[in-house]
Each structure stands twice: as structure tokens, then as C-alpha cells.
Amino acid sequence: KAGVTQTPRYLIKTRGQQVTLSCSPISGHRSVSWYQQTPGQGLQFLFEYFSETQRNKGNFPGRFSGRQFSNSRSEMNVSTLELGDSALYLCASRAFRGSYGGTAYEQYFGPGTRLTVT
Amino acid sequence: GDSVTQMEGPVTLSEEAFLTINCTYTATGYPSLFWYVQYPGEGLQLLLKATKADDKGSNKGFEATYRKETTSFHLEKGSVQVSDSAVYFCACPNAGGTSYGKLTFGQGTILTVHP
Numbered sequence: 001k002a003g004v005t006q007t008p009r010y011l012i013k014t015r016g017q018q019v020t021l022s023c024s025p026i027s028g029h030r031s032v033s034w035y036q037q038t039p040g041q042g043l044q045f046l047f048e049y050f051s052e053t054q055r056n057k058g059n060f061p062g063r064f065s066g067r068q069f070s071n072s073r074s075e076m077n078v079s080t081l082e083l084g085d086s087a088l089y090l091c092a093s094r095a096f097r098g099s100y101g102g103t104a105y106e107q108y109f110g111p112g113t114r115l116t117v118t
Numbered sequence: 119g120d121s122v123t124q125m126e127g128p129v130t131l132s133e134e135a136f137l138t139i140n141c142t143y144t145a146t147g148y149p150s151l152f153w154y155v156q157y158p159g160e161g162l163q164l165l166l167k168a169t170k171a172d173d174k175g176s177n178k179g180f181e182a183t184y185r186k187e188t189t190s191f192h193l194e195k196g197s198v199q200v201s202d203s204a205v206y207f208c209a210c211p212n213a214g215g216t217s218y219g220k221l222t223f224g225q226g227t228i229l230t231v232h233p
Binding site for chain 2: 004006031033035042043045048050055056058090092094105106107108109110111112
């Protein structure tokens with residue numbers, strides 16, 4: 001089974017621009033979560049989507065937004081980029097329900113998109 | 119709120135040495151616990167998990183036991199290899215919003231193994 005894929009892998013943008021990152025989950029996984037990883041703040045949760053609805057949101061400004069499509073693929077958008085948005089953005093997918101019918105908690109991560117804002 | 123605390127790093131060991139990376143958590147309820155590993159330039163890989171108290175997760179020679187009484191999930195390996203050099207993260211899923219789709223991570227522990 002193919003893993004989580006993210007595109008693009010690397011991106012360089014200028015302050016004030018906007019950017020869209022894409023994530024394709026593992027086949028059959030219906031939940032997608034996004035994380036920001038920086039040396040100073042570590043791994044921070046951005047948001048989670050399931051069935052095209054945002055289910056959970058972290059403490060990030062409104063410049064950070066996301067969406068999910070009917071095929072479970074997800075995108076996140078950052079508008080009006082700031083230097084501090086430079087980070088590795090990680091997408092993770094989970095099944096939402098395990099094979100036993102209970103909650104599936106484990107998430108599987110993609111390789112990330114390295115965003116550099118200059 | 120829920121939180122995860124890992125031992126301060128980095129950790130430097132010689133090949134075949136014993137490894138322990140401490141992790142403690144505070145959480146609402148007792149969900150699963152995870153260890154993830156991140157190799158340079160890559161995303162996170164799920165290393166092992168435990169789904170309930172007293173469960174032991176294991177994979178690739180690594181082990182961790184979910185200790186409810188001490189709220190701990192320490193990672194251990196009896197004999198490390200150079201290829202184990204990576205960053206290790208302890209993680210706990212949180213109840214929030216309408217799902218458990220948020221993982222709270224420890225700060226990460228950099229492990230370097232020398233030949």
C-alpha cells in the first residue's frame with residue numbers, strides 16, 4: 001500500500017505571498033492532519049479533516065487554512081507569508097476507525113514539504 | 119491540557135550500548151501512546167505503539183511499556199546500532215474538537231550512535 005504523499009517537497013516563497021500544499025493520504029484512510037515542525041517550537045498541530053469537515057484545530061492564526069476533498073486528499077493554504085512560517089509541514093493520515101471498529105489513533109506521516117520564506 | 123515530556127537531549131552512545139529515552143505524559147483518559155522516529159530529511163515513522171495500560175509495544179529491537187501508575191512510556195533498546203541515529207518523539211493522541219486527530223508530541227530526543 002502506498003504511503004502518504006506530499007507535494008511539493010520543497011518550496012521557496014517571498015514574504016506576503018501565499019502558498020498551497022497538497023497531501024494524498026494512504027488509500028482507505030479518511031482522516032488527514034497537518035503539523036508544522038520548526039527547530040524552536042517542535043511539532044505543532046494545525047488541523048484535522050475528516051469527511052471534508054474540519055474536526056479539530058490548533059492555535060494558529062487564520063492565515064493558515066485547509067480543506068479536504070471527497071477523495072480524502074487535503075490541501076493547506078498559508079496566506080500573507082511571514083518569515084516565521086518557514087518550516088517543515090507534515091501531513092498525516094489515519095483510518096479514523098480501526099479494523100475492530102474502535103477509534104484508530106495512529107497516524108502515518110508523509111515526507112513533508114519544506115517551506116522557506118525569504 | 120494534555121502534554122508529553124521527554125528527557126532532555128541529545129543522547130550520544132557507542133554502538134551496542136543500552137538506550138533509554140524517558141517519556142511521561144498527562145492525558146485525559148488513557149488513549150494509545152506512540153513512539154515516532156525521524157531520520158534526517160524525512161518525515162516521521164511510527165516506531166511502536168501501545169493501546170492500553172500495561173501494553174508493551176515493540177519493533178526493530180525497541181520496546182516501550184505503557185505504565186499508567188507512573189504515566190510513563192519509556193523507550194528502550196538493548197543494543198543500539200549506528201543506523202539508529204535519528205530523532206525520537208513520544209506522542210499521545212488528544213481528545214479535542216470532535217475527534218482524536220491531534221497528536222501531542224514531546225520535544226524530541228536526538229540520538230547519535232558512534233561506531
